[in-house]
Amino acid sequence: MLRVYNTLTGSKDPFEPLVPGKARMYVCGVTVYDYCHIGHARSALVFDVLRHYLEYSGFVVEFAKNFTDVDDKIIKRAHEQGVSCENITAKYINAYYEDMEKLGVRRATLEPRATEHIADIVTLVDRLLAKGMAYRVDGDVYFQVDRYPVYGRLSKRKLDDLQAGARVDVDQRKRHPMDFALWKSSKPGEPSWVSPWGPGRPGWHIECSAMAMRHLGETFDIHGGGMDLIFPHHENEIAQSCGATGKEFARYWVHNGFVQINQEKMSKSLGNFFTIREIFKESEWSDVVTGEMLRYFLLSTHYRSPLDFSDQSLREAKGALNGFYDLFERLNEPAPSQGVADQQMREATTRMRQAFVEAMDDDLNTPTAVAALQKLRGETNKAIEAGLSGEMRRAVRREFRTLGAVLGLLQPDSWQFNPKLNPKRVGEAVSVEIEERIETKVVLSDTDIERDLAERNEARKMKDFTRADDIRKYLARHGITIEDRPDGTSRWKR
RNA sequence: GGCGCCGUACCCAAGUGGCUAAGGGAGCAGUCUGCAAAACUGCGAUGCGGCGGUUCGAACCCGCCCGGCGCCUCCA
Structure with a gap:
């Protein structure tokens, strides 16, 4: 039986779904304002594997993964580029699909978008207002954290500790520094929807609660995401969801660790950032091979441990x-x-x-x-x-x-002996690291290799082994390995 | 200041109280091969950051120290 580490309980808990034979999970997807990096790849892959394994174990999996398509960063990006938000989100949703396909990550069974659930969000905010767990300030609506007595149970923090650590300017209109926006009034030029509190847009956390409840029910099995989402995002999701329904929200909270570069977290400020498409572009291997290399690499470390790329x-x-x-x-x-x-x-x-x-x-x-x-x-x-x-x-x-x-491994019939999967950048010079030295080799085309191989086999038949070995050495310098088979034929791989 | 994580062989990485400390990569030696490649066989941590402690018994539990990192603010 599957046991998963549950951030909520701090232990590996046996997975017993609410409905026998059925597993319902929600994973926080990406905010679509930029290309995905290798950290997104790890998260996506981890939960794709969890889904595969649940299916392998006999569960029918309902898997929702959202796109956050309304957000400060998207608005900023749109303004910078002088285009609409839809323009930005459409572009990066597309890019996301391309990247995930190369990685071999399947689409979720449900892929809700925040902008398609405004009505659900408004209803949920309304419920919280009615229960006195939220309050209005001008056109904004805030969740009042001290109305939810067990706030901090996921991240194991106390409200008092958080106050002490707060380094951000606190909005004086808030009743408690940790109160967070459920609904934001929109400024001119920003995306905006009508609501009982005036034109505005949803806060960051509320969309996930609304979409998860809409598609998976008020209580469901697994909620996942990166470690960094534990606080405040998932903490706030729990507070507002449980606050509104009085029921448990997700029962198992699963979080994956970070990808690091030289033992440090990837971040744009450090400039140690690798996007998925960058890795595929720079790889000397075909997409199929590169994708599998990446998956193998990402799965060779436990999902909760940091992983150095x-x-x-x-x-x-x-x-x-x-x-x-x-x-x-x-x-x-x-x-x-x-x-x-x-x-x-x-x-x-x-x-x-x-x-x-x-x-x-x-x-x-x-x-x-x-x-x-x-x-x-x-x-x-x-x-x-x-x-x-x-x-x-x-x-x-x-x-x-x-x-x-x-x-998601070991599916192709053939790999290194399949010329279709390997050639890339034919005729180009690429750098290769050989015994800690960087050398340059030229990527040979298949026809060049086949021709040399034929010549070598002629030489072998004539017992001209000097000539045969010269050709072998020449190909070896270009990264080609020859294998002679007992029947006298040869094959090659890169 | 608060909360938390990590340190296992040349590299990556499981193991978290009890048989000989998984597995991979690299390396070395041998078998095979015209030579190679692949494969096979063998070698490789008497020790798991350091020092104490608990225990019949610890890489695994506790304490202290050293080194590295994360969260508390948007972030997978």
Whole structure:
């Protein structure tokens, strides 16, 4: 049974959904005013994996992930560029879909937008006003935090502590410094909707409460997002939701850790920011390969731990994945109908599947789950060595595909031996790091490589091994590895 | 000032009270190969930042110290 770390309780809690067999989750999506960075990628991937694993475990998953499409930053960006807010949000929603597709992150089953739920938001604010948990100041409406007695239960903070730490100028019209806006009156030129309190727009936190309740009900199972959302965003969501309904809001609060650069949080001020599209653009590998490298890298650390992004870590992910795809090539080779290692392979597969499930059950321990796949890779290679039937080979490949699918890995039939997946920037010079030196190589085209390979095989037939090895060395300098097969043919990979 | 996290081999990274401290990458040696690649076999932390303590027993619990980081303000 799956156990997830619940920020609310501070412990790994068994996942028991409200409705048996059904898992309802809401994840805070992005504010669409800029391109997504690798941190967004991590968050999106973590919850995509959680969803996959819930499905693998037999749950029907209802998964809502919102777009925040009305917000100060969007308005600012629109003003800067002299375009409408819709212009900005449409552009970055599109970019988001492109990036996520390359990462292999599926769309949520529901993708609500704040601007499409103004009526729900107004109703919710009204409820809070009626209950005396919110108050009006001019055209604004604020949530009054001291009317919600357990404010701070998610982030484990006390209102008094927060007051002491407040560093921001406090709006004097607020009754308590931590009161936050549910509804903001809009200035001229800002997006605006009619409301009982005058023209305005929703505050940041209220949209998630309204959309989650609308689509998943007043109480649902999982609410997720990045660590940084614990306070104040999720804290405020809880306060206003529970305040309005008197019921529990989300039952499990799941938060992912940050991506860092050189042990420091990524931030625009430090200039250590990598957008997803930047990484794909600069990768020397095709999008399919780069996407899988990124996923492997992001899942090789537990989702709650900080994770340091670097070129080296991506390269290591590539190296680790190569082993799997080398194995899949081997599994495709001709095999006997009876294998002496079949039985032992069957047992190893069962063992590894159990290890995989056990790891994922333990708060989505993807590093250990990946280790189980690696272990199975070793066992399979050994079994092939000993003799593995064709039928068993196909069964093992299916197993890798099934378990890999939970993590979004190991799906392509072929990888490094599939020329279609690899060539990129043909004819261009790229920098490669070889033994801590940066060298330049030219990316060869497939036809160039095939031609050289044919020439080399001619030389080999003539026993001109000097010539053959020269060609091998030449290709090696350009990052091409040749594999000679027992039948005399050769294949190559980048 | 308040709250919290991390420090495991050359690198990445599981493990959080009890069999020989997972797994990957890199490395070295061997088998195989015309040479390679891949694969296989073997090697690699007597120790888990340091020092104390609790315990029959600790990388895992407690205390102190050292080093690094996050949140308290928009942020995945």
